[in-house]
Amino acid sequence: MAGADEGDAAGGFYSDFMVLRPDKGGLYDFFHLLFSCKVAENAAVDCPAGTEIADWRRRWAVFVSLVAQVLLLWAKKPVALLGRVTEYWMNLLDENGGGVLVLVVRALQGKLKFPDRSSPTYRSCVGLLDTRVELDKEIKHGDSNYHAALSIMAAKLAYENELVIKNVVEKHWKMKLLACYNCWNDFQGDYTTQAFVLADKAADASLAVVAFSGTRPFDTEQWCADVDFSWYEIPGLGKIHGGFMKALGLQRHGGGGGWPKDLADQDARRPFAYYAIRETLRSFLSGNASARFVVAGHSLGGALAVLFPAILALHREEGVLARLEGVYTFGQPRVGDERLGRFMARYLDKPSRYFRFVYCNDIVPRVPYDDSALQFRHFGTCLYFDSLYQGRVTHEEPNKNYFSLLTVAPKVVNAAWELVRSFLIGYIAGPEYAEGWLMRLARVAGLLLPGLPPHSPRDYVNSTRLGAHSLGPLS
Numbered sequence: 001m002a003g004a005d006e007g008d009a010a011g012g013f014y015s016d017f018m019v020l021r022p023d024k025g026g027l028y029d030f031f032h033l034l035f036s037c038k039v040a041e042n043a044a045v046d047c048p049a050g051t052e053i054a055d056w057r058r059r060w061a062v063f064v065s066l067v068a069q070v071l072l073l074w075a076k077k078p079v080a081l082l083g084r085v086t087e088y089w090m091n092l093l094d095e096n097g098g099g100v101l102v103l104v105v106r107a108l109q110g111k112l113k114f115p116d117r118s119s120p121t122y123r124s125c126v127g128l129l130d131t132r133v134e135l136d137k138e139i140k141h142g143d144s145n146y147h148a149a150l151s152i153m154a155a156k157l158a159y160e161n162e163l164v165i166k167n168v169v170e171k172h173w174k175m176k177l178l179a180c181y182n183c184w185n186d187f188q189g190d191y192t193t194q195a196f197v198l199a200d201k202a203a204d205a206s207l208a209v210v211a212f213s214g215t216r217p218f219d220t221e222q223w224c225a226d227v228d229f230s231w232y233e234i235p236g237l238g239k240i241h242g243g244f245m246k247a248l249g250l251q252r253h254g255g256g257g258g259w260p261k262d263l264a265d266q267d268a269r270r271p272f273a274y275y276a277i278r279e280t281l282r283s284f285l286s287g288n289a290s291a292r293f294v295v296a297g298h299s300l301g302g303a304l305a306v307l308f309p310a311i312l313a314l315h316r317e318e319g320v321l322a323r324l325e326g327v328y329t330f331g332q333p334r335v336g337d338e339r340l341g342r343f344m345a346r347y348l349d350k351p352s353r354y355f356r357f358v359y360c361n362d363i364v365p366r367v368p369y370d371d372s373a374l375q376f377r378h379f380g381t382c383l384y385f386d387s388l389y390q391g392r393v394t395h396e397e398p399n400k401n402y403f404s405l406l407t408v409a410p411k412v413v414n415a416a417w418e419l420v421r422s423f424l425i426g427y428i429a430g431p432e433y434a435e436g437w438l439m440r441l442a443r444v445a446g447l448l449l450p451g452l453p454p455h456s457p458r459d460y461v462n463s464t465r466l467g468a469h470s471l472g473p474l475s
Contacts, residue, residue, distance in 0.1 A: 013258025016233035019046040019242055020062065022069040030070075033063045065229045072220040072227070083125070083218025090128045090438065091115035099437075120167035125217050126159040129439050130458035132432060133157075133168045136465045141202040145468040148355060150200065151296035151328035152464050154211035156457040158196060158301060169198050176201060178208065179280045184270035186252040188221060193247045193273045193304065197280050206291045207325065208284050210277055210308070214299030214331075214457075215364075222247075222300055226333055226364065229376075234259075237314060238339030241376070244303040248311065249274035261315045273304065274311055278320070285323050292325040298457050299364055302332030306354065306380070310340070313347050321347055327354045327380075330460040331364045334376040341379025354380035358397040359459045360387045360418075361411045363451035366402035385459075387414055387421070389467035402451060411450035418453065419443040429466060 018039075025044025032042060037059070040051040044066055053059050095113045096103050106112045115122055123131070139149045157168055162180040169177045176199040183193040194213035199205045215222045225243030233239045242250075249272030251258055263275055285291050297305035305327055312321050327348065348354040356378065358365045365378070378396060385391045399407045422443050426434025435443075439458060446453035453459075 014232040019230045068227045076220045120163040124159045149464045155296045155298040158211040158213035183273040187246045208293040210295045212297035212301035212304040214301035239337040294326045296328045298330040302329030330357045361451040362454040385463040391467045391471045415446040415450040
């Protein structure tokens with residue numbers, strides 16, 4: 001039976017669903033999943049009455065997802081505090097020259113500079129893992145990989161605060177910032193989704209770029225969305241990942257629950273990402289008959305980027321979709337089933353307008369695992385890059401199940417190579433590719449958890465700059 005919370009959202013917008021509720025279930029409910037196929041009777045799972053899951057592998061996957069979410073939610077406050085401390089320490093080092101020894105010397109001299117959280121130079125942890133803000137001067141407007149190169153830089157910048165975004169977009173890129181968003185999640189009761197829209201003056205201000213922020217390293221609620229196996233089945237579309245839809249602006253309460261085409265009483269203090277961005281695009285496109293737009297995102301932001309046109313299609317926003325130049329995602333997790341892929345092919349194929357970048361052993365594009373029973377699939381054109389930044393076009397990335405025991409040894413060997421490469425790449429490819437001590441520490445951690453450092457935007461920036469030529473024209 002549907003729980004009360006999900007009943008509020010129903011509004012007739014879905015025909016089937018399975019929503020995991022780690023906040024409702026206890027240890028008994030979690031372990032009961034391993035032995036009973038009657039999941040509808042389980043307090044930790046919302047689904048239609050009578051729903052059963054006979055396959056123990058599916059129940060095991062649900063069990064792991066629930067346990068992971070419980071642990072992540074339990075660690076929310078201490079991890080957030082750790083994140084604030086770590087981010088401040090990293091900015092302190094960066095503000096004073098980037099080294100502990102320099103920091104000590106400046107402190108002894110009384111010349112220590114303290115970072116200001118409200119300044120346009122205060123960077124996120126993601127931004128400090130890769131401090132590059134300039135666009136690649138070798139990639140010009142009109143080049144076949146220009147949109148991809150601009151999209152990954154915008155997706156990386158989306159992790160920053162509004163002052164940093166405005167400073168980089170307007171002073172470094174010489175473009176126009178149209179809007180910045182901090183958007184409301186009706187289910188989590190918090191501002192969980194960040195995005196911005198810019199107008200590219202290099203294209204005579206006729207190109208808008210929508211960039212969604214990805215999973216923040218110290219935000220465990222956002223990590224919950226990545227490991228959550230919840231889904232809704234929307235008639236005509238297919239099964240779609242529930243956590244990503246909630247982050248995009250799925251409505252929870254009242255008669256407008258689900259995905260109403262328009263909101264009757266939108267609270268300006270609590271904007272929903274999909275609706276706020278759609279209005280900005282409508283305004284931008286209506287002011288220029290030749291204007292077009294691209295949508296981009298890294299990690300969770302990539303999932304939101306590809307679901308944004310899916311909801312536009314659901315609402316039959318044909319005029320807006322006709323102006324879509326492309327969707328560029330980087331390290332994107334799986335968002336839906338095969339039917340969703342077939343539905344989106346009507347809008348994103350012929351010509352191809354959806355490019356999904358996957359770097360090497362990145363863990364995130366390989367979860368949730370696409371077991372045939374779990375339904376999660378990738379679709380669209382996959383642009384896969386190995387650790388030498390050589391790319392190829394494929395339907396699915398290699399080793400699509402990250403948890404396969406057969407791939408453990410190769411991933412560890414590759415992680416060791418990436419650590420060695422971090423000391424060499426600045427000499428081989430140029431000083432702008434040199435990696436700092438922070439990224440090298442992440443590479444060391446990758447020896448224990450291969451696939452985590454490759455998820456960094458740094459390797460995706462390098463892929464678009466060093467490897468895109470190996471793909472040929474993106475069209």
